[in-house]
Amino acid sequence: MTAIKPYPQTEELTVPADIERPPYVGVMGPETYTGSDVQSSEIVEKMRIAGRIAADAILVTAKEIAPGVTTDHLDKVAHEFMLDHHAWPATLDYRGFPKSLCTSVNEVICHGIPDLRPLEEGDIVKLDVTSYIDGVHGDNCATYYVGEVDEESKKLTEVTRESMYRGIKACKPGRPISVIGRVIESYAKRFDFGVVREYTGHGVHTAFHSGLIILHYDEPRLNTPMQPGMTFTIEPMLTVGSPETEQWDDGWTVVTRDGSRSAQFEQTLVVTNDGTEILTLPSSGQPILGGDPTLIDLSDIH
Numbered sequence: 226m227t228a229i230k231p232y233p234q235t236e237e238l239t240v241p242a243d244i245e246r247p248p249y250v251g252v253m254g255p256e257t258y259t260g261s262d263v264q265s266s267e268i269v270e271k272m273r274i275a276g277r278i279a280a281d282a283i284l285v286t287a288k289e290i291a292p293g294v295t296t297d298h299l300d301k302v303a304h305e306f307m308l309d310h311h312a313w314p315a316t317l318d319y320r321g322f323p324k325s326l327c328t329s330v331n332e333v334i335c336h337g338i339p340d341l342r343p344l345e346e347g348d349i350v351k352l353d354v355t356s357y358i359d360g361v362h363g364d365n366c367a368t369y370y371v372g373e374v375d376e377e378s379k380k381l382t383e384v385t386r387e388s389m390y391r392g393i394k395a396c397k398p399g400r401p402i403s404v405i406g407r408v409i410e411s412y413a414k415r416f417d418f419g420v421v422r423e424y425t426g427h428g429v430h431t432a433f434h435s436g437l438i439i440l441h442y443d444e445p446r447l448n449t450p451m452q453p454g455m456t457f458t459i460e461p462m463l464t465v466g467s468p469e470t471e472q473w474d475d476g477w478t479v480v481t482r483d484g485s486r487s488a489q490f491e492q493t494l495v496v497t498n499d500g501t502e503i504l505t506l507p508s509s510g511q512p513i514l515g516g517d518p519t520l521i522d523l524s525d526i527h
Contacts (some may be wrong), residue, residue: 228351229330231475240308244308247315249319254300255320260435268430270437272495275357275361276365278310279312281507281508282354285523287518288299288518292372293343296344299326319373327366332485334424335462343406343509346372348372349369351368352366352367362433364458365491365493385490388441388461397495398497401451402440403446405440409459409461411462413461417501420464425441428460441461452496455496457494466483469481490513492505493505508513508526
């Protein structure tokens, strides 16, 4: 397969003035959050709404995936869907990011900028969508196939998805956050897939990235205990080859150093009294599976 290269980008899309802007829009420095990692029931309820919009946006956008379609087109679809639901596309103008979602193709691990490159038969593409509405965020990602893909790419996608859900199932009050990475890395190693270390899950709620770090590999020193009401993402990035990374000169696009393919899945969740709840569920109530976009049912989305 030909290595992914930068393509021209279109102008930044606009957002109507009546849609609430996140406080970080236009700010180049990092977010500052000094509040608690535990959120109120009111915040969590708002996050369910933001999460549903973000998840539905992925499904509506993924339905457009096909050979010849540009990631710029996918950006426009996600952008319009979130605006139609009165949500701000949270990546838009976040520390200078110019688009309304991240589209990471093949060896691009994360933070891919939508552009005019047509998708090709056999590609895989990660759609990472975050909505901001009523002061809170819903953040999720899934990997999709472009036409017929090879068996290795299918296995990578399936294992990445399963590793995320295993990490989610490991969440319980009192357990250290490190258990998430231990479970994910252990599962990935069974299939000889690499686990990217430099890019992590994170606390999310009123802040896009709160400072709470969720690793996807085993690090026993990360012993912060989970508590009911904590909200964060789990978003493993697995690779066929080496998990070593490098970043393009655009300051965003992250690729595997050896050019091997990478897959990613992400959910926003809240720790409950006896486990966890996924907050980025689409209108159907069924978790996003990624994979073949032709199998997506949009009948519940409006």
